[in-house]
Amino acid sequence: MMTWGDKIKAASAMAKVRFLGRQIPLFLSWPITNRCNYRCSYCDRPNQVDTEVSTERALEIVDEFAEMGTQFVFLSGGEPLVRKDAGLIIERCRQKRIFVCLTTNGALYLKRKPEIGRVDMLKISLDGPESVHDAYRAPGSFAEVMAVLADARKDRIPVVLNPVVSTASLPHVDEVIRIATEYGARIKFQPINHEPAGNKDIDTLMLDSTQMRALSGRLAHLRRSSGAIVNSRAGIRYLAALPGGKDIRCFAGRLFAYLMPNGNIFPCNKREELAAPSSCLARSVRDAMRDVPRVTCRTCWCTSDAELNLMMRFDPVEAIELAWRAVRAGV
Numbered sequence: 469m470m471t472w473g474d475k476i477k478a479a480s481a482m483a484k485v486r487f488l489g490r491q492i493p494l495f496l497s498w499p500i501t502n503r504c505n506y507r508c509s510y511c512d513r514p515n516q517v518d519t520e521v522s523t524e525r526a527l528e529i530v531d532e533f534a535e536m537g538t539q540f541v542f543l544s545g546g547e548p549l550v551r552k553d554a555g556l557i558i559e560r561c562r563q564k565r566i567f568v569c570l571t572t573n574g575a576l577y578l579k580r581k582p583e584i585g586r587v588d589m590l591k592i593s594l595d596g597p598e599s600v601h602d603a604y605r606a607p608g609s610f611a612e613v614m615a616v617l618a619d620a621r622k623d624r625i626p627v628v629l630n631p632v633v634s635t636a637s638l639p640h641v642d643e644v645i646r647i648a649t650e651y652g653a654r655i656k657f658q659p660i661n662h663e664p665a666g667n668k669d670i671d672t673l674m675l676d677s678t679q680m681r682a683l684s685g686r687l688a689h690l691r692r693s694s695g696a697i698v699n700s701r702a703g704i705r706y707l708a709a710l711p712g713g714k715d716i717r718c719f720a721g722r723l724f725a726y727l728m729p730n731g732n733i734f735p736c737n738k739r740e741e742l743a744a745p746s747s748c749l750a751r752s753v754r755d756a757m758r759d760v761p762r763v764t765c766r767t768c769w770c771t772s773d774a775e776l777n778l779m780m781r782f783d784p785v786e787a788i789e790l791a792w793r794a795v796r797a798g799v
């Protein structure tokens with residue numbers, strides 16, 4: 469739970485990054501493993517299994533990021549809950565007063581809940597109604613997500629649904645909003661992309677520019693009537709420029725960072741196109757962060773990264789809304 473003191477600290481860190489050029493990785497995205505219990509048709513992470521930092525080093529890494537000013541950790545994967553020490557990593561984050569958002573497919577959550585304890589936010593992948601979700605993911609996976617949603621509502625854990633929008637799921641955007649509303653959850657829509665898909669053939673699932681504009685227009689419209697959508701107004705407008713992209717001032721590697729399961733740090737999760745990573749396996753996070761390359765590119769395919777970059781425009785009207793929504797969205 470963030471106190472007002474934590475919020476002021478976070479706002480001050482953002483201002484230092486934005487106006488003084490400081491490097492403070494306030495937000496850390498951390499897929500702790502690429503292993504996964506699922507084989508979703510649009511995701512290649514389970515085929516990219518690599519070495520993983522040991523439990524001991526993982527806990528030190530949490531400490532070192534906390535020392536650098538990290539206040540938000542987004543644990544993901546692969547499926548983070550296949551990693552046996554996920555609970556220890558979460559507990560260490562809690563000890564360091566770091567806000568923990570856990571992105572999960574939901575299948576292992578109820579079994580592991582007693583051991584992982586309470587997280588600050590659950591981000592759960594839900595791609596559409598049962599037929600769409602199960603076809604992408606696994607038979608019975610929709611029912612598993614519904615069980616987690618019911619349980620999180622009982623525990624009063626904030627939930628953000630994370631639908632991957634493709635040509636197949638685009639017609640079902642309204643249904644995801646209906647489900648979110650029923651369970652008191654929020655939603656961050658994420659267009660499908662080649663990055664997590666790796667070698668998978670997802671060309672027919674990709675949205676073209678006309679479909680992107682249609683998605684952007686539909687979300688802009690729905691957002692007026694549904695408080696469940698956490699994509700910001702600026703973020704929704706940015707979607708309309710994809711897949712080509714639009715210049716965006718980039719704060720990757722300075723305000724936020726992306727830590728791979730093997731200890732490699734990238735500025736953001738557009739890994740393939742970016743310069744070589746910097747490893748914190750055998751040296752401190754601070755030293756590794758110093759060598760994370762400064763980069764910029766035109767296309768923020770990941771809505772979370774785009775929202776963070778847009779937030780840093782410090783547009784007086786949008787800044788407060790973006791900051792609030794970024795946290796609610798589990799950036």
Ligand SMILES: C[S@@+](CC[C@H](N)C(=O)[O-])C[C@H]1O[C@@H](n2cnc3c(N)ncnc32)[C@H](O)[C@@H]1O
Nearest residue numbers: 510511545546547572573593630660661664665
């Ligand atoms: C890689 S998964 C890891 C966490 C967990 N296994 C899950 O599925 O929620 C994180 C998010 O990336 C999304 N994702 C996977 N492949 C994608 C793709 N090709 N394009 C966009 N998002 C994708 C998933 O749907 C999920 O919401």
Ligand code: SF4
Nearest residue numbers: 504506508511546573
């Ligand atoms: S989207 Fe998540 S659950 Fe599906 S294969 Fe990728 S990592 Fe596993």
Ligand code: SF4
Nearest residue numbers: 718720736738765768
């Ligand atoms: S995708 Fe490009 S613009 Fe977006 S955060 Fe990464 S490097 Fe920056």
